[in-house]
Amino acid sequence: MDLLYKIFLDPFVQMGAAPDLLLQTLWEGLVGGVLYALIALGFVLIFKASGVFNFAQGIMVVFAGLTLVGLFGVISGLGNVNEHVAAFAALGLTVGVMFVLAVGIERLVLRPLVNQPDIILFMATFGLTYVLIGVGELIFGGEPKVMITGELFLPRGSTDWEVFGGFVSFQHIDLAAAIIASLMVAGLAVFFSKTRIGRALRAVADSHKAALSVGISLEQIWVIVWFASGLVALVTGIMWAARSDVSFALQIIALRALPVLILGGFTSIPGAIVGGLIIGVGEKLGEFYWGPLLGGGIESWLAYFIALVFLLFRPQGLFGEKIIERV
């Protein structure tokens, strides 16, 4: 009886007793969820265009973050360079590096494997992950780096909102992350739904052969989506690393996008966003209110549990397409 109370009633009693903490938990979940959505978006873009599950998305987040910090260090070391100028120059150069990476991946990894089964392409992204880890460690070393934030005019500090006899603390960097991520998601959604390239991407997603037959360049589309995915990785890297550090441990967090994808569907941009938010909020509420019952630390598997429960009711995910194959 006591256990049932602890599972079904006590958490809600706690929510009512300290609504400020509930709001804080929801906010932290939303911020985490937005960042999960960004990571998931990187996966979705590439999956839509090529049917490839890009295992390297996580390391791309780390690689982009390390490149930015590394280039900032190099430019700052050149002499009397204003820190903001150096930061934005590094940002521009990092965008360039992500473009070169996209072209390189298309030329050296994807193009030679055209028309191969998806599992081969997946294996190739697995290999790409370890190449990027190795190259990243070779160039930047294994030590964690502090992300540049003030230099990029990203806000610091926090604002406390006094409410329900308590307070909810909003870190300015989290607010910035939520706004920037939302803008980025909206921008990408418009780009891929309203522009010619976006329509081409959707055509490629439907059928490579049909897209080729109407003159759409697969190579060009792949470069664009890998570049877009690289940009998403860069923004994710900046925002997540601003909350901790840029380190190779960050790539593990990218795997948290898997339940988001299970939930939202591998081909749906709205699915990535809504799925990210549900997972982000769900895992924080779960860890905070139900975690102590199970000894804590349940966050890492709870996300998968939530996704699997959803799958029981919607096997195609929240926004995924229901595929019926008749035999």
Added chain:
Amino acid sequence: MRLKGLLIGAMLGAMAGTPALAPAALAQDGIYVPLFSYRTGPFAGSGIPIANGMSDYLNMLNARDGGIGGVRLIVEECETGYDTKKGVECYESTKSKKPVVTNPYSTGITLQLIPKAAVDKIPVLSMAYGLSASADGERFPWVFNPPATYWDGLSMIMKYIAGKEGGFDKLKGKTIGYIFFDGGYGREPIPLLEQFAKTYGFDTKLYPVPAAEMQNQSAQWLSVRRDRPNYMIMWGWGAMNPTAVREAARTNFPMDRFLGVWWSGGEDDARPAGEGAKGYLTLNFHGVGADYPAIQDIVKHVIGKNSQTPRDKVGENLYNRGVYNSVLIAEAIRTAQQITGKKLVTGEDVRRGLESLTITEARWKEIGLPGFAAPITNVSCTDHNGHHAAYMQQWDGQKWVKVSDWITPMKEQVRPLLEAAAKDYVEKNTGWPKRTEACDKRS
């Protein structure tokens, strides 16, 4: 084409899973000392300075003195990535070269190597980490964990907290939170914490941080905000440490009530949180800084020549931790040479050397590290740890500052628990061999 794709994938996968051995000569004319290190992966931030300190000190002995007792040390690193499986592979790949001691540098790897040590006759030195119970030399003759166990560390933290509160009796009714890496390392002190809670009447709150959540601790710190513990104790490692310090600052947790074990006290653990980290406390058992003659010798003989250490990182806390580790290795080898009269000592000899390890205050001075650490005087055949003292250091925003005297562990509380745990370990591992090794130094 399909085969080619699979082969490339398989090759890259295989590369990722193979431990990397740094090149070194075969152990024929020297004393072979493998160092398990992790310069890559999620824990590299903590692993790199320690690996640098360990290698640099031993390489300095080679460059300055021609080794130990006239015999060169063959120092070889094996990259584990802090991965237990790779650590065991490192052990297996170095075993045939007759190492005189193994340094796993991971509690997970140590736990795997403990049963192998007696069989292969290679002592395991798990310096201030590993299985606390392995301090029982009667049951674990091949495992050593000086200068202090995790349980000693916890007891020293509790003593410090009790000192702040005005005595252990003042802990009654208080709440002490424990945030820890959710693995063998972080779980190690929990039985003692629960024992202390029962004895002194305080409440405990546990906040595990799974490896995948090291950089995503907001839920744990929200729980801290809800539970309002009077003190927070941390057993963190790698990326977990700086994230926890940042989150504590974000939560406005009073940093002078946030205390870490000695593995949570790197400069890069506190520095990224900026001003917010001011006041954060951690245990330490050796000095910080480069103003020691031996460390200056490292700068003179090794840095920029046979080292991966940037000059400005010499003397940082975890770098000096690596130096301390290598001092224990070097002194054990030297002691083994003295006991056996041999120059080219073996693992069996160094086990005896470790069991007779003594580093007095005068000896610390003699080796160029005056006042660097508390004397090592209590290691013996029965006690493979010694339960030596540590001190509390505090982050002042720029550097670590010593803020306490040497704190001795509560050996009278720790030792019986430790022996019970050792007995339990032996009982659970049927057929555990009885000690047959002779003793050079009775306690």
